[in-house]
Amino acid sequence: MSAALPATMQAWVVREDRHGDPVHAMKLETVPVPRPGIGEVILRVRAAGVNYNHVWACRGVPVPISQLHPDDPLHIGGSDAAGVVAAVGEGVRYWKVGDEVITHPNQSCGQCAACNGLEPLSCMHQKAWGFETSWGSFAQYARVQAQQLLRKPAGLGWAEASAYGLKLFTAYRMLFVSADLKPRDRVLVWGASGGLGSYALQLCRAVSAVPICVVSSPQKEAYLRQLGAELFIDRNQFPYLDAPADSPVPSAGMRQFRRRLRELTGGEDPEIVFEHVGAATFPTSVFVARRLGKIVICGATSGYQLTFDARYLWMHQKQIVGSHGCNSHDASRANDLVERGVIRPTLTRTYAFHQAALAHQHLLEDRTCQGSFAIMVD
Numbered sequence: 246m247s248a249a250l251p252a253t254m255q256a257w258v259v260r261e262d263r264h265g266d267p268v269h270a271m272k273l274e275t276v277p278v279p280r281p282g283i284g285e286v287i288l289r290v291r292a293a294g295v296n297y298n299h300v301w302a303c304r305g306v307p308v309p310i311s312q313l314h315p316d317d318p319l320h321i322g323g324s325d326a327a328g329v330v331a332a333v334g335e336g337v338r339y340w341k342v343g344d345e346v347i348t349h350p351n352q353s354c355g356q357c358a359a360c361n362g363l364e365p366l367s368c369m370h371q372k373a374w375g376f377e378t379s380w381g382s383f384a385q386y387a388r389v390q391a392q393q394l395l396r397k398p399a400g401l402g403w404a405e406a407s408a409y410g411l412k413l414f415t416a417y418r419m420l421f422v423s424a425d426l427k428p429r430d431r432v433l434v435w436g437a438s439g440g441l442g443s444y445a446l447q448l449c450r451a452v453s454a455v456p457i458c459v460v461s462s463p464q465k466e467a468y469l470r471q472l473g474a475e476l477f478i479d480r481n482q483f484p485y486l487d488a489p490a491d492s493p494v495p496s497a498g499m500r501q502f503r504r505r506l507r508e509l510t511g512g513e514d515p516e517i518v519f520e521h522v523g524a525a526t527f528p529t530s531v532f533v534a535r536r537l538g539k540i541v542i543c544g545a546t547s548g549y550q551l552t553f554d555a556r557y558l559w560m561h562q563k564q565i566v567g568s569h570g571c572n573s574h575d576a577s578r579a580n581d582l583v584e585r586g587v588i589r590p591t592l593t594r595t596y597a598f599h600q601a602a603l604a605h606q607h608l609l610e611d612r613t614c615q616g617s618f619a620i621m622v623d
C-alpha cells in the first residue's frame with residue numbers, strides 16, 4: 246500500500262565520524278526515502294520538534310550512534326513530527342494516506358508478552374524513535390510504527406503541533422503514572438521554563454496541584470506567569486547548590502533553598518520533585534522532598550553520576566522513581582488535553598529547515614531559551 250513515494254529526499258544526518266556540537270555534527274544530505282515495513286507508516290513531515298536528545302546524539306554522548314543502532318550507519322534524528330500520512334505498510338488498520346497526524350516517540354516490538362499485557366515500555370526491544378533509531382523527523386519523510394500516530398489537534402498549525410509531543414507526554418507519565426500526582430500536591434519543578442518544565446507546571450495546574458517553579462531569570466518568570474504559574478524560586482539566589490561531590494550534604498546552600506521553598510508553601514515540603522537536571526540538583530531534590538515523597542527523574546542535563554545523602558532517603562522514606570518517555574496510552578491521554586485546550590503548546594521559536602543544526606546549537610548554548618522549538622520541514 247505504498248503511495249508514490251519519491252526515490253530520494255533531503256535529511257539532516259549525523260554520522261559517527263563527525264560527533265560533536267550540533268552545528269558540526271548535523272549535515273544536510275540526499276538519502277533514499279524509506280519504505281514502510283509491516284505495521285509501519287511513512288510520514289510526509291511538515292514540521293519537526295526540537296528535543297535535547299538530539300544534542301546527545303550529535304555529541305555521541307553517552308553512546309555513539311554505532312551503539313544506538315548498529316545496523317544503520319546514518320542517523321536521522323528527530324523524535325517529534327507533525328505531518329501527513331504518505332504511505333502505509335501491510336497490517337496498518339487505523340490510518341490512511343492523507344491523515345494529518347503527530348507522533349509519540351515510543352517504539353516497541355508489539356509482539357512480546359510485555360507489549361501485550363504488561364507495558365510496552367518494558368519490552369526488551371523498546372526504543373526512543375529518532376534517538377535510538379534512525380529515520381526520525383529531521384527529513385522530508387520519516388518512518389514510524391502505526392501505533393506512534395495521534396490525531397493532530399485541528400486548531401494548531403504545523404509548527405505548534407510538532408513541538409509538544411515528547412515533552413508533554415514524558416511530563417504526563419512522570420507526574421500521573423510514575424509519581425501518582427494528586428490534587429493539592431506540591432511539586433517542585435526544576436527548569437520550569439524549559440521544554441519539560443513548561444508542560445509539568447500546566448499539568449499540575451490542570452488537577453489543582455501546586456507547582457513551585459525554579460527559574461534563572463525574571464524574563465523566564467514573566468513567561469511562566471502567562472502559563473498560570475504563581476510560585477517561583479530564582480536559582481541564581483542559591484549559587485552554592487551545585488556543591489562538589491565530596492562536600493558535606495546538606496550544604497548551607499541547600500538549607501537556604503529549602504527555607505525559601507517552605508516560605509512559598511507555608512512550611513510544607515513538596516510531595517513530588519520533578520527532576521531532569523541531574524548532578525547539579527539531585528542532592529537538593531532528595532533533601533527537600535517531603536517525608537514519603539517522590540523524586541521522579543527522566544534525565545540528567547548537567548551530568549548523570551548522581552550523589553545524595555541516603556539518610557534523607559531511608560529515614561524519611563522517600564522514593565526515587567525513574568520515568569522514561571510514554572506509551573501510546575499516556576500520549577493519547579495527554580494529546581486529548583491539548584485538543585480540549587487544557588494544555589497550551591509552549592512553542593516559542595520556529596526555524597526554517599536549513600536552520601535545523603542552528604536550532605539545536607541554540608538549545609545547547611542559549612541560556613535565554615524558554616518553551617519549545619520547531620523546525621519547518623516542508
Ligand SMILES: NC(=O)c1ccc[n+]([C@@H]2O[C@H](COP(=O)([O-])OP(=O)(O)OC[C@H]3O[C@@H](n4cnc5c(N)ncnc54)[C@H](OP(=O)(O)O)[C@@H]3O)[C@@H](O)[C@H]2O)c1
Nearest residue numbers: 297415436439440441460461521525543544545546569570
Ligand atoms: N527520558 C525521557 O523520556 C526524556 C524526555 C524529555 C527530556 N529528557 C531529558 O530531560 C532534560 C531536559 O529536557 P528539556 O526538553 O526540558 O530541556 P530544556 O528545554 O533545555 O530545559 C532544561 C532546563 O533545565 C534547567 N537547567 C539547566 N541546567 C541547570 C542547572 N545546572 N541547574 C538547574 N537547572 C538547570 C534550565 O532552566 P533554568 O536555567 O531556567 O533554571 C532549562 O530550562 C534533557 O536532558 C533531556 O534529554 C528525557
